[in-house]
Amino acid sequence: MPQRMSIAESREVRMAWLFAAPALLAIALVAAFPVLWTFWESLHRHDLRLPWLGRPFVGLSNYREAFTDARAWSAIAHTLFFTATTVSAELALGLALALGLNRPLRARGPLRAAALLPWAMPTVVAALIWRFMFESPGGSSWFVDPLAAWVPIVLADVWKMMPFVALLLLAGLQNIDHSMYEAAALDGAGPVRQFAFITLPLLRPAIAAAVVFRSLDAFRVFDVIYVMTGGGPGTATEPISLYAFTALFRDLRFGFGSALAMMVFFVSFFLALAWIRLLATPESVT
């Protein structure tokens, strides 16, 4: 009997690998292998404008250059600023919307669909819509000021991604056992206390998941800034992804650009691990 079980089991294992192979091969080919390639490039001096120099191995010198480059540091600062402002605003507004949608409402389905619309549209389109709204007749004054230019950028991203955060939190809210509120109400706890002592603590895993996930996404921001300001005025709103993209495709410095790109990768990877750990904990939303 154990012998026959193991034959059936090994057949199942072979079957499983056969089923999984096409998708996993595709992922390895188009995602895993290119990342290794980028890492390899980042250790070499590779300048497409100067092909006669070849592609000599230079160790970590591209990373050293990135760490002593003022433009790279301000790009990192811009990225962190963008991440902090958008994620906190999306969390605050998303929580408000989730609480609202979690109530007994007429037309909840259509309302939810309407709330989701900005999220579903291309980021490029969202950025252009906000650029249009901030464009003033006598020349674009918002976009020539290094600080004011952030306003439409942040607003566009918050507008687009807030509904997504709201949905994640709404799913968390719907998992909360309603009888807890009834018991609290019997004990005389008002809505504020119910929110502080029931909703918030029980929603914490959902909030944590939303924050990590949105941070991960915000840290690699590209589309919205590329379209809205192109990183300008000057490089005043340039995030690290856009700097890497410019180094790669405009300056054609593949070694240095790859080092910048790998920096985005390492931070994202760290956040992704945190995200996976959150998902793996049993009390999480999913």
Add this chain to the structure above:
Amino acid sequence: MRRWLPTFATWLLVGAGLFPLYWVVAASLGPESSLFEGRSVIPSVIVFDHYRALFDERDFLIPIRNSLIVASATTLLAVTAGSLCAYALARLRFRGKTTILAAVLAISMFPQVAIVSPLFLALRAAGLINTYPGLILPYLTFAMPLSIWLLVGFFRQLPDDIEEAGLIDGASRIRTFWEIVVPLSWPGVTATAILTFLYSWNEFLFALSFTLEPERYTVPVAIALFRGQYQVAWGQILAAAIVATIPVALLVLIAQRRIVGGLTAGAVKG
């Protein structure tokens, strides 16, 4: 606390979210002269000039066709191969599947900028720059992990004994998969397909890097590179923004429940 106040606030929040869309629809239907001069959110006259120019002068049908082809092919490939893989990960017993699932999830988080340059070099070497496969293959980097992750969630929800019934009947694994598992999780499969299509339709960075001529631009690239020669053609940009949004808006309105189900079941991708 009055009962109407939170309800009112919810409507206000959703309404505020819709206002930019309304403004853009109204502006795209007005004459060019009223875009900035004496800005008003209520159009005085309705003209279709911008839409006409968009299709007559700009040939906006070309990027729409490109986007439809690329997004549909990506979705088809990702959902077909992804569902087989997800079935193995969700319902078959073999060692290492937790690791594979975690790796798939980690890869779905890869920043695009970290792989765009090798993909460019590889596509150029293969002569695939400026072609449909040159976009469809890179799109699998996010579409495949997304499909797998979502479908694993849906397949796991099926009861344990369905395959046993199929196997006792002597049906092969692959027949059990196609004739029992897929039909039973059809809502999940469509949710996955819709989300994959949305992400492919909206993708920008790869399309910007791997297409060089307007003939192959996708909708987001065409709109982003819309600048007129002397001045920004805002009227046409806004009309294009509305046209680009219509397909995804329809998907959201028709399949809202499934999209929400898919997003919150997998809780992935933004």
